[in-house]
Amino acid sequence: MNRLKYIVKRVLMSVPVLWLGTSMTWFIIYQGPVDPAANLLSGNERLTEAKYEAARTELGLDQPPLQHYVDWMWSLFTLDLGQTWLVYTGSNVGALVLDFLPRTVWLGFWSVLIAICIGVPLGFYAGIRSNSVADYVASVSGIVWRAMPNFWLAVILLALLVGSESLFGFDWDTFLITLPSGVTGNPGLSYMAGDPLALFTQPRETLAAIKKILPAALVLGSASMGNEMRIGRTAVLETKNEQYVDFARARGVPGRAIVWKHVFRNALVPLVPVITTEAFLLIGGSVLVESVFGINGMGKLFFDAAIQGDLPLVGSLMFVFIVLMLTINIAQDILYTLIDPRVGYDGT
């Protein structure tokens, strides 16, 4: 009951955040230095006052700011997203987002998963075996992963996979599942259109999509993996020296139970915010990784829309990003209440 109340409260509290975030997006684009009307015109046309005014009218920028703001916010919250101004000019924003979003979420999901599944266990292992050779190897490789720039890692990985036949003696493209389009390109997610359950009912398609995204996800998740490893190691080291662990040892709790029951659960507490922060960064997409691997994702789309001042698209994408972030935050709060009973019972 208490837990439910706490979570409902968190959900309600995210409404003002959503409103503030979208309002600021409107303010920055509408009042900011980017002039969408000028971007709409070609070089020569920009010199003509009449054409410029016509462009402003066409985009609705000649309205009084307050009216523009209210109209814009209204259509955003009623999900009437309109058409793009400049990026893929005139296309339906809603359709564009629905086309690009799944690819980014797919990429983000797998990069988060890879980071958690490799980084956290490795960090915990290094923490348990602190100052051993295994710890040094894990720690150093964690730092190396953390330090490698994404664009460099992406290029190296691409080169290795493309040349896999001559380098390792197997061809990545036909390895396990044949990918006709090669290493780069969009993962084929269209089979799930209108039928999300196809994720489970058509495992072959799903595996192909996973294989396609894996190199990009590994690159995108590499820094997070290193971060989570280092934080995980520190968390275990700290928890290991807590008095309740000594007390458990003195009570004769077997070593395995001490590690799994008493150390890990407490070590997860400082890891949760790290994981969720990283998760948001990754799901937010990465222009670099999407560019190198030729994935048409939200990162690249948002970048194009933002520098050109495509207000309908930027606004919609910001809206989507804010909703994603709030969802992850709420997931984090739920995780907290599950891991640590001290959280959430006092209306905090």
Added chain:
Amino acid sequence: MAADGADPHAERPVDEAARADGGGDALLEVEGLTTVFHTDKETIRAVDDVSFSVEEGETLGIVGESGSGKSVTARSILGLIDSPGVIESGSIRFRGDELTGDNWDTHRGDISIVFQDPSNSLNPVYTVGNQIRETLRIHQGIRGQEAREEAVRLLESVGIPDARRRVTEYPHQFSGGMRQRAVIAVALACDPDLLVCDEPTTALDVTIQAQILELLDDLQDEEDLAIVFITHDMGVIEETADRVNVMYAGEMVESAPVGELFDRPQHPYTRGLLASIPGRTVSGDRLPTIGGEVPTPTAEATDCRFADRCPEAFDACERVHPEPIRVGPDHTAACLLHEEGYEHDLDAGDLRGEGTTDGDADAVADGGDRA
């Protein structure tokens, strides 16, 4: 231990094994325990050649300032010394079985511990009941409904009201005093014969402190527990202990039954500790203190580690390491004041009190059985 025949002083250092009154039948025997911590710069001898024994049902008090090695002694007994610490030498025997050399599991649960800070002794993410049941399962093989009932009974036995509800609560839902009671309940779930209490009341306020001491006293009677009670509070020692060991800089400097120690302290350090108990001085007088602080021992002692702060120190204290010698019935002290052959300009009679010259000590040695 440097108790070799080449010792320059004629006095016999007390043979530690012999002091354990027959040897072998004590519940816990600690002999020549030396626990060191290896740091990059130096080796800290946190516990240096300490010997004592605990009989069934007895309360042994270990007293000393912060940094005198009390807690490390406690952790050594429980086998909780971690790298960079190591038990360098000595033996710890429980019911005659050697525990050092990683044999703690043979008597796991027979010795239990209560730490100083109850807020950190229980795992915050599990209920109190969970942690009691975990212990019950390991040591008494009790599971399921029976374990739930036993957990409630244990909480009731340590004086927690409404135990049936509280057993399902988390440690942070308990107040400080109640939490320490819960910790004691978890410690008792091992069904121990010996309970090591490492400053169990220091983190609590004074009224709660008295309640916890009373609880420990009651439990000791009911369960026939032996207790090693570690504290820096002489007042608490006077109330709880049967016998007292005074520690200083990792060494045991004086050991005696509690009445004897309070009436006839033989080591200047013990006298200093007793003098600094509030309420013992004439009101209006300044409370005496011992100036300076406990040195960190980094090498085997070649002098008296207390000499720098000792009001009665003389030349030889800087040169000779005093061994514990018998100074009264069941009473030892490690101080050159009680050894013959050393020149000191203080009046011996003042220092030694009656009946505690070395000759007398020999005379009472035969009848010096512990009460």
